[in-house]
Amino acid sequence: MTKRKLPGKPLQVAARRRIVILGLVPVVALDVIGPAEVFTLANRLSGSHPPPYILDLVCSGSDLNLQSETGIALTAHRTLEQERRSSKPIDTLVVTAGFSPEQSLDRTAIEWIRTRSRTVKRVCSICVGAFALADAGLLDGRRATTHWGMARRLAELYPAVRVDANPIWIKDGNVYTSAGISAGIDLALALVGEDLGSDIALEIAKNLVLFLQRPGGQAQFSVSLQAQHGLSSKLEELRAWITEHLHTDLTVEVLADKSATSVRTLIRVFEREFGTTPAKYVEEARLEAVCRALELGGRSLEEIARRCGYRSVDVLRKAFARRLGISPKEYSQRFSVASEEA
Known part of the structure; x- marks a missing residue:
């Protein structure tokens, strides 16, 4: 992987943006790692000091051991209880979960998402993390997507949500939802593009050996x-x-x-x-x-x-x-x- 910075002057970053990825155990590991790599690369390639993003991984469980459905554990920076007691501002909240979303809908986490969403700039979900946003009421009346295999279930459980199973990610106001697995990377690239410009987003895509950026409206499948x-x-x-x-x-x-x-x-x-x-x-x-x-x-x-x-x-x-x-x-x-x- 190349680590070269973008040519020209370093990016002028007005203020550091804190990205919080909330993992509702057990998570799909790539839903966490994919977006995290995008924001980390943005820090490396931006050339700004300090770098534009602060990245915090928060585990919904009782300790920092964030279990994934692969059986490979991730280590969070803090627990949800620690985050609840924190006064640090959040620019972007990214919610991830596992493929059995109803098992991941911890009531404490849902209430925290509902309350915290009032003070964050952007609220996002990766794959079936959309179930958590829907359960918190954040998707009522909004257009939203999730993994195509779970879209019908999302629509059945939350009829107030306008579910669209086709796009790889959707923005409705300040709420972003994305489809499964690799779509989380596309969404993260779009967020970086909003913050820092398309040039750095494209450079990140090249570093990740992706074929540039897929637009949000691209279909999940043929x-x-x-x-x-x-x-x-x-x-x-x-x-x-x-x-x-x-x-x-x-x-x-x-x-x-x-x-x-x-x-x-x-x-x-x-x-x-x-x-x-x-x-x-x-x-x-x-x-x-x-x-x-x-x-x-x-x-x-x-x-x-x-x-x-x-x-x-x-x-x-x-x-x-x-x-x-x-x-x-x-x-x-x-x-x-x-x-x-x-």
């Missing part, structure tokens, strides 16, 4: 791959037909006619099998095709829009920005084969 699991032959045929006919008018009536069923039945099947509506599935399939075309390069945006079923480039740009949070041009610069080779 809609095509998701759709291939355990489908009936009839529905699999429709899925394949949609993929091959993205350039055509794919209304729900057209899809129902193609599958020889009623609109009502088709909507019910899509909700059951894909967890979404036919219209939203088609939109996801189109955007995924746009992403693939941008990654491969060699086609104009006008041609991509036509091939993927968009009436105009402007309609494509708006749909793309709404879903991924960046423009097609920015996506191409980050992810295209041509950009990688350059």
Whole structure:
């Protein structure tokens, strides 16, 4: 790993930001280590004295031994009880947990999160840490995400939360939620980008041997791959037909006619099998095709829009920005084969 600092003058940091990562035992180790590495690298690469971040790992248990689901223990800087008695300000609170979130929802920790959130600049969750934020009431009325495999459970337990299982991270006000495992690194990079600028965030990504930064709106997984699991032959045929006919008018009536069923039945099947509506599935399939075309390069945006079923480039740009949070041009610069080779 390189340790070179960014060229030019050291960053001017107005005040050090204290990042508190709260581990609700047992944690997913990478949910803790991934973001911690990002903030640590920001300190190394910033060139500022003192460095911009103070990083504290807090364990929800009775001692500093923060157990992880791998069986490998992490050592916290302090216990939650010690943190409760502390008067140190918190800039960013990052909540991590394990894959059985209901077992991690210690009432003392939840109440502390609820109370402390009133005085912190940003409140974040990694993966199923979103359950803790939801239980504390911080996600009520907000759009939020979590690991795709736990999204339905989050929506069932906390109906006031607008759960979106697709993005790798979401910002709603000063509350940030992220998807599973590696998405915590993407969220931490975004936070550093907000604080210190995109240049240092990109430099951190390179040091971590990541392919730059993934935008928050990037999907957690491929809609095509998701759709291939355990489908009936009839529905699999429709899925394949949609993929091959993205350039055509794919209304729900057209899809129902193609599958020889009623609109009502088709909507019910899509909700059951894909967890979404036919219209939203088609939109996801189109955007995924746009992403693939941008990654491969060699086609104009006008041609991509036509091939993927968009009436105009402007309609494509708006749909793309709404879903991924960046423009097609920015996506191409980050992810295209041509950009990688350059």
